Amino acid sequence: MRVAIHQREGSFSRGWVHRLRELGVDFDYVSAYDNDVISKLQNFDGFLWHWHQGDYRDHLIAKPLLDALGRAGKKVYPRIETSLYFDDKLAQKYLLEAIGAPLVPSYVFVDFDKAIEWARNTDYPKVFKLRGGAGSLNVKVVKNLHESSALIKRCFSRGFPLLDRVESLKDAIWRWRRDRSLDALWLVAKRTPRLWIRSKRERLLPRQLGYAYFQDFVPNAAYDDRAVVIGNRCFCIRRHCRPGDFRASGSGLVQFDKEIFPAEMIRSAFSVADAIQSQSLALDYVYRDGVPLLIETSYGFTADVYYSCQGFWTRDLEWHDLPVNPEAFIVDDFISHLETK
Ligand SMILES: Nc1ncnc2c1ncn2[C@@H]1O[C@H](COP(=O)(O)OP(=O)(O)O)[C@@H](O)[C@H]1O
Ligand SMILES: [Mg+2]
Secondary structure, three states: OEEEEEOOOOOOHHHHHHHHHHHOOEEEEOOOOOOOHHHHHOOOOEEEEOOOOOOHHHHHHHHHHHHHHHHOOOEEEOOHHHHOOOOOHHHHHHHHHHOOOOEOOEEEEOOHHHHHHHHHHOOOOEEEEOOOOOOOOOEEEEOOHHHHHHHHHHHOOOOEOOOOHHHHHHHHHHHHHHHOOHHHHHHHHHHOHHHOOOOHHHHHOOOEOOOEEEEEOOOOOOEEEEEEEEOOEEEEEEEEOOOOOOOOOOOOOEEOOHHHOOHHHHHHHHHHHHHHOOOEEEEEEEEEOOEEEEEEEEOOOOOHHHHHOOOEEOOOOOEEOOOOOHHHHHHHHHHHHHHHO
């Protein structure tokens, strides 16, 4: 057995390599960006690629490439079912409504007039989001019709960049305030000139326009809970909001104690992941009157934070006091599937 990996700094690839070495499985690196990637992969039984929402190349080719390989019978991670809806909150509305997942009521408009008519007749506050992005950078609260109609006008005219440079600098400043570390200071220094000069990578990301996406605002949510389902395991983190802000994702204020996560949320996470047939799925929940409501899902994420989880639950909701390593879990499931093929 031989598997190929697309390597990327800061992605699952480092942990995959570590686990494959532990298991003694033969592997090599193949770049998904090579023109002859399909022929190169002929010599492998499987291909793993942690594609990322911040790279325009991944947006362009990841889904068709992985789907093409899957159709040709190659074992891939992520399978098309796993990542088809990744970094696309707009598309997730349809998926999650269709499978009856407990999604926070969400609204998608692809016509300016329909969006404005809705904005005039709805109640406030609402949450406005772009379809893509992470770390809360593209998420705003909208207090009234004045604010929502200004956003809708922009959605159907010049649109928005996928990377909000002001929010991105604010995020770096927040990290500096929180950590007071050299790394955090370096991030502020790097992001400040980005206010005026956009990187090539940024310029190539698709501009966001032609749609408007809103969600009902769930009030008084001081945190969101993220459950990650990989195979028969579910591990959780609680992310607290930044002070004076309703947004938790990207705050880095994380809690791991297993007692705090309601069984209903874990049950829901397993059931949504099963309906999607996702090899890995992170599900973000907020609570309204104690009821867990989904705000988004992602197949991929930054793995390091989960190493601090104390263990995981299985589908029978039994707790297992075992180390959590998302990359190893993905590889273990991948290899065992290859072996049973
Ligand atoms: N509908 C909502 N009601 C209340 N808070 C929300 C809602 N949607 C998002 N949030 C808050 O904003 C944060 C970022 O939202 P999310 O949609 O998960 O964006 P991102 O993709 O940037 O993580 C969440 O972690 C949550 O704390
Ligand atoms: Mg999120």
